[in-house]
Amino acid sequence: MKKGILLVNLGSPESPEPKDVKKYLGEFLMDERVIDIPLVARAALVKGIILKTRPKASAAAYKKIWWDEGSPLIVISERLQRGIQNKVEVPVALAMRYGSMTIKKGLQELVDKGVEEVLLFPLYPQFAMATTETITVLAEELRQAFFPNIKIESVPAFYNKPDYIEVLSNSVKRHLEGKQIDHLLFSYHGVPERHIRKSDVTKSHCKIDGSCCATPSNAHEFCYRHQCLEVTKLVAEKLKLKTGSYSTSFQSRLGFDPWLLPYTDRTIERLGKNGVKNMAIVTPAFVSDCLETLEEIAMEGQEIFHEMGGHEFTTIPCLNDDAPFVDLLSNWINTWVTSNT
Missing domain, CATH: 3.40.50.1400 (Rossmann fold)
Incomplete structure (x- = not known):
């Protein structure tokens, strides 16, 4: 089976403008693993209160940190993806849990390259409902609905490696x-x-x-x-x-x-x-x-x-696309690729 990697990070608004921030926050906060209350109450809270006030303030915050190339999180994640791709022989795709760079698009990119076995790599050292779990659950739902012929294996929390x-x-x-x-x-x-x-x-x-x-x-x-x-x-x-x-x-x-x-x-x-x-x-x-x-x-x-x-x-900056971090993730991926082959 041909193997491939799907790196997944949180996501970002398309721009720091209030309308794009509102759209992003709506998707993020309506996730039942982020705000884990019944749907009716969650919708009332998010759509009736939060999205009426928070997007403007969040947009102002995003404007403070926005780069010429775009969202820092997206730009850095893309750099990380390219760095890893240069060190592994299998296709490496990048997706976001929220926003336009969807997990479905990431899986489709790998399938279009002939990948049959995917290593799903949530870019979170620690497990949490609102991070790792929401990614793995959605990926499995997408596999069943759109990619029934592929196999997905998830990287567990690596906080103590x-x-x-x-x-x-x-x-x-x-x-x-x-x-x-x-x-x-x-x-x-x-x-x-x-x-x-x-x-x-x-x-x-x-x-x-x-x-x-x-x-x-x-x-x-x-x-x-x-x-x-x-x-x-x-x-x-x-x-x-x-x-x-x-x-x-x-x-x-x-x-x-x-x-x-x-x-x-x-x-x-x-x-x-x-x-x-x-x-x-x-x-x-x-x-x-x-x-x-x-x-x-x-x-x-x-x-x-x-x-x-x-x-x-x-x-202290995050590990971002620092060479030692790229090497670390690449080594883990190469170990997985060569296992059971």
């Missing part, structure tokens, strides 16, 4: 070289606490009580919170960070339900108030820089820190 931790740690070390940093903050995208409980395959382990993520369990295979905390721990060990010199937080909450704590903006505020003068922040839930890293962290986060008396605020 030693070679990934090595690449991530080296990136952090490289970007902090020569800097005197008082505190390193690991900021991950937030999710509602109920997502953690819904993903608990044991239906009893995840209590979000400060201890369950450190207690071995089968639930950890699909526990976003555990996987985030594990990345922080593994990178801290790799870099020999001192206890108290780093911490974990979660960003980008929406609505009034409880989300994972502590919140990134409040953590930055607290660090500044407590006398931290030089801090750095890394965002390991993202592999590509995007609105959440370029605007929410690098701009808004820095502003909060300076308002609280902080001096130097260092934003």
Whole structure:
């Protein structure tokens, strides 16, 4: 069977104009794995409230970070795809979960090249309902409806793979070289606490009580919170960070339900108030820089820190299309390609 790769990232509006942002947000927020409430209530919330107010503000944020070539997330993902294609012998396509670069188009591109076995590669180190799961579920629905003759295998969360931790740690070390940093903050995208409980395959382990993520369990295979905390721990060990010199937080909450704590903006505020003068922040839930890293962290986060008396605020870029990251993913792909052949 001829093999092929489909890289999948989140997606982006077609432009930073409010009409395109509204269309994108509508598709994103109506996903039942993003806002996981009944359809009628979800439609009332998204179409009746959020889409009447949020697109204008989000469009203004997108305009701050938009590149001449287009959406940073799209441009970087395309660079990553080209870099990998240069190092593997099988076709590599790129798709987005939301927006015009659909998963269906990506699968069709591979099928048109004769591919019969697809490695679906969600570009998320950690598993979450609103990221990995929504991609794999949609891909399977599309396979059944339009591509019944192909086989799809999905890459599981790679948050704790030693070679990934090595690449991530080296990136952090490289970007902090020569800097005197008082505190390193690991900021991950937030999710509602109920997502953690819904993903608990044991239906009893995840209590979000400060201890369950450190207690071995089968639930950890699909526990976003555990996987985030594990990345922080593994990178801290790799870099020999001192206890108290780093911490974990979660960003980008929406609505009034409880989300994972502590919140990134409040953590930055607290660090500044407590006398931290030089801090750095890394965002390991993202592999590509995007609105959440370029605007929410690098701009808004820095502003909060300076308002609280902080001096130097260092934003560590995502792995993006860095050569070591391209090599890492290419090696994983080549291993898969040569297996069972």
